[in-house]
Amino acid sequence: MAVKRIEPGPRMSKAVVYNGVVYLAGLTADDTSQDVKGQTKQILDKIDALLKAAGSDKSKILSANIWLTDIKNWATMNTVWDPWVSPGNTPARATVEAKLADPKLLVEIMVQAAV
Amino acid sequence: MAVKRIEPGPRMSKAVVYNGVVYLAGLTADDTSQDVKGQTKQILDKIDALLKAAGSDKSKILSANIWLTDIKNWATMNTVWDPWVSPGNTPARATVEAKLADPKLLVEIMVQAAV
Amino acid sequence: MAVKRIEPGPRMSKAVVYNGVVYLAGLTADDTSQDVKGQTKQILDKIDALLKAAGSDKSKILSANIWLTDIKNWATMNTVWDPWVSPGNTPARATVEAKLADPKLLVEIMVQAAV
Numbered sequence: 001m002a003v004k005r006i007e008p009g010p011r012m013s014k015a016v017v018y019n020g021v022v023y024l025a026g027l028t029a030d031d032t033s034q035d036v037k038g039q040t041k042q043i044l045d046k047i048d049a050l051l052k053a054a055g056s057d058k059s060k061i062l063s064a065n066i067w068l069t070d071i072k073n074w075a076t077m078n079t080v081w082d083p084w085v086s087p088g089n090t091p092a093r094a095t096v097e098a099k100l101a102d103p104k105l106l107v108e109i110m111v112q113a114a115v
Numbered sequence: 116m117a118v119k120r121i122e123p124g125p126r127m128s129k130a131v132v133y134n135g136v137v138y139l140a141g142l143t144a145d146d147t148s149q150d151v152k153g154q155t156k157q158i159l160d161k162i163d164a165l166l167k168a169a170g171s172d173k174s175k176i177l178s179a180n181i182w183l184t185d186i187k188n189w190a191t192m193n194t195v196w197d198p199w200v201s202p203g204n205t206p207a208r209a210t211v212e213a214k215l216a217d218p219k220l221l222v223e224i225m226v227q228a229a230v
Numbered sequence: 231m232a233v234k235r236i237e238p239g240p241r242m243s244k245a246v247v248y249n250g251v252v253y254l255a256g257l258t259a260d261d262t263s264q265d266v267k268g269q270t271k272q273i274l275d276k277i278d279a280l281l282k283a284a285g286s287d288k289s290k291i292l293s294a295n296i297w298l299t300d301i302k303n304w305a306t307m308n309t310v311w312d313p314w315v316s317p318g319n320t321p322a323r324a325t326v327e328a329k330l331a332d333p334k335l336l337v338e339i340m341v342q343a344a345v
Contacts, residue, residue, distance in 0.1 A: 001250060003290060003344050005319065011312055012323035016292045018344050019250050020116060020134050023293040026324025060118060062131045063138040063227075067326050071214045082126055089120065093127035094141025094225045096182050096213035098326035099301045110324045112293075114118050114133050135231060135249050175233060177246045178253040178342075186329045197241055204235065208242035209256025209340045211297050211328035229233050229248050 006053050015050045021062070022054040022115050032104035036073040040080040043109045051113055059086035060114040064093040067108045071097035077107055121168050130165045136177070137169040137230050147219035151188040155195040158224050166228055174201035175229040179208040182223045186212035192222055236283050245280045251292070252284040252345050262334035266303040270310040273339050281343055289316035290344040294323045297338045301327035307337055 006022075007014035016023045027046045029039035051057050068077060074095060085091075091111065100108050121137075122129035131138045142161045144154035166172050183192060189210060200206075206226065215223050236252075237244035246253045257276045259269035281287050298307060304325060315321075321341065330338050 001344065003292065003319070008318055008320050010317070010320065011308060011315070012294075012320045014322070016322050018292055023322040023342075025322040026326075062118065062133055064127075065225075065324070067324075071216060074216050078126060085126070087125070088123055089118070090123050090125065090127045092129070092131050092138040092140040092225070094180070094182075094223060096141075096215055096223065098213055098328055100326055101301060101304050108324060108326065110295075110322070112138075114116065177233065177248055179242075180340075186331060189331050193241060200241070202240070203238055204233070205238050205240065205242045207244070207246050207253040207255040207340070209295070209297075209338060211256075211330055211338065213328055227253070229231065 006050060015054055017054050017115055020115055022051065022056050022113050024050055024111050026108045026110040028100065028105045028108045032102065036076050036106045037080050039106050040077050043107060044080065044084050047109065047111060054115050056113045056115045059089040061091040062112050062114060064091045064109060064111045066093065066095040067098040067100060068095065069099055069106050073106060121165060130169055132169050132230055135230055137166065137171050137228050139165055139226050141223045141225040143215065143220045143223045147217065151191050151221045152195050154221050155192050158222060159195065159199050162224065162226060169230050171228045171230045174204040176206040177227045177229060179206045179224060179226045181208065181210040182213040182215060183210065184214055184221050188221060236280060245284055247284050247345055250345055252281065252286050252343050254280055254341050256338045256340040258330065258335045258338045262332065266306050266336045267310050269336050270307050273337065274310065274314050277339065277341060284345050286343045286345040289319040291321040292342050292344060294321045294339060294341045296323065296325040297328040297330060298325065299330055299336050303336060
């Protein structure tokens with residue numbers, strides 16, 4: 001089976017499609033002046049766009065890993081996540097605290113979806 | 116191929132089955148008064164139950180991610196993990212330290228298994 | 231479909247092959263006296279060897295998770311990662327900070343690849 005890469009860069013690809021699954025990179029916000037809500041919204045928009053590029057959508061997300069630089073933002077992040085997910089089609093998910101590559105980043109999300 | 120969700124909630128599903136693989140959510144203990152041994156045991160019991168619901172079992176676990184709020188509990192967690200895994204059928208595994216959603220949680224485990 | 235395990239141990243396997251995907255364990259350096267560059271190099275060598283044992287190679291890596299004990303080492307780790315990856319075939323990737331099982335470990339990498 002062929003491996004298809006979406007927006008492949010010299011370090012990583014934004015998404016990789018193989019055997020009916022799309023693996024997305026860990027995604028972060030571009031506008032890091034925004035708070036955790038705004039950053040989460042930016043990330044979910046990126047996920048929507050990359051899933052579309054892969055021929056998938058958020059109703060097909062299988063699994064999600066979420067990292068927050070401060071786990072106290074868990075409930076706030078969920079206020080953006082909960083209305084976004086596809087009702088009845090929510091993924092397996094794990095959320096933990098971790099520092100991210102840039103100190104201004106507050107959240108990073110990595111998902112895998114069916115295509 | 117269809118995506119099957121087990122105990123789908125408004126935020127996440129406990130498990131998602133697709134293309135011969137079951138993706139479990141990051142699982143934590145319900146009784147957070149217990150120590151790392153007790154919490155790990157609770158989690159492994161949940162994994163057993165969810166794998167059974169998906170038509171799988173622990174001998175088919177492919178990969179596991181374990182988060183400990185204090186990496187010093189690594190050896191103690193392993194005293195529960197090691198007798199639990201299926202001899203000869205152990206998964207790929209990574210264990211790192213991370214704060215979790217509730218400060219009383221000491222360990223979280225997320226696995227993927229063949230079905 | 232059969233699950234094939236490579237270097238299965240009592241706690242975990244070094245790699246697990248199933249349904250066209252190889253799941254590698256979170257890999258760390260053996261010589262922990264080395265700096266982040268040296269440790270990263272050791273890990274990438276291990277990845278090459280395990281992928282070969284599974285009938286795969288680095289051009290087929292789908293997804294990678296990288297943990298650094300100090301996220302300030304992100305750029306330094308990349309100076310070893312970037313020349314190693316297969317041009318045009320880079321994986322989805324997420325890199326976050328986390329303490330690891332041994333305080334001398336500076337980096338841990340876990341990948342999944344097509345076989």
